[in-house]
Amino acid sequence: MLAKLSLLFTVVTVAELMILIPLGEAIGLLPTAGIILGTAVLGATLAKRQGSAVWGRIQEELQSGALPGDSLLDGIGVLIAGAFLLTPGVLTDIAGISLLIPWLRAPIKSFAKDKLQDKLKSSTVSYFEHRRGSQDTMDASSFYDSPASEESPREAEVIDVPTDNRDESSDDSGPDHDSKTDQMTAGV
Numbered sequence: 001m002l003a004k005l006s007l008l009f010t011v012v013t014v015a016e017l018m019i020l021i022p023l024g025e026a027i028g029l030l031p032t033a034g035i036i037l038g039t040a041v042l043g044a045t046l047a048k049r050q051g052s053a054v055w056g057r058i059q060e061e062l063q064s065g066a067l068p069g070d071s072l073l074d075g076i077g078v079l080i081a082g083a084f085l086l087t088p089g090v091l092t093d094i095a096g097i098s099l100l101i102p103w104l105r106a107p108i109k110s111f112a113k114d115k116l117q118d119k120l121k122s123s124t125v126s127y128f129e130h131r132r133g134s135q136d137t138m139d140a141s142s143f144y145d146s147p148a149s150e151e152s153p154r155e156a157e158v159i160d161v162p163t164d165n166r167d168e169s170s171d172d173s174g175p176d177h178d179s180k181t182d183q184m185t186a187g188v
Contacts, residue, residue, distance in 0.1 A: 016089030023090070039093045045087020048174050050078045073109045074102075 054075040061068040077099045084096030089161040098104045 012089070012091060014111060016091055019090045020088075036088045039096075040086050040088070043082060043093070043096050043100075044136065047078055047082030050100060051075065053080070054078055070109070070115075074105065076112075077105045077109060 020036075021069055023035075049138065054071055057071045060069040081099030082097065083095040084092040087096075099108065128132060
């Protein structure tokens with residue numbers, strides 16, 4: 001993966017130079033530098049505005065009890081767009097602007113979502129059970145292939161612990177301390 005990223009950065013840098021050098025010769029050094037700085041400032045402004053909007057949507061979805069899957073992908077897209085627009089170059093500016101426009105971001109987001117789902121279905125998930133102190137592995141595709149009513153291969157024990165409404169300044173070692181909580185945590 002690191003080799004692919006290194007190759008990608010090298011190829012993009014060379015391509016950007018192949019565009020910027022002739023552009024600088026055609027319109028001059030100062031206009032070329034102005035374009036680079038202008039897109040960086042414009043990109044940072046747009047990324048901040050859209051990032052704030054996406055952050056607001058994520059908070060609303062979390063408060064309503066929904067998982068913010070699409071909003072998180074939008075946030076990642078805006079973050080990458082900001083990085084592209086801050087990077088000097090024409091190709092990175094085009095990629096950054098494409099990620100900031102919601103209807104252009106939608107197919108990229110759909111592609112990323114499909115890739116993530118495929119990766120989850122084909123990978124193995126490792127989990128750790130504190131109760132046993134051992135690490136087990138489970139094929140992640142079993143979560144997608146089995147119906148919800150079917151019992152999973154390993155059912156985790158769920159313990160509902162009642163919450164108490166004591167204020168945070170109370171001392172847990174005092175006479176009001178709940179011994180049931182100690183008993184439950186001691187057995188875990």
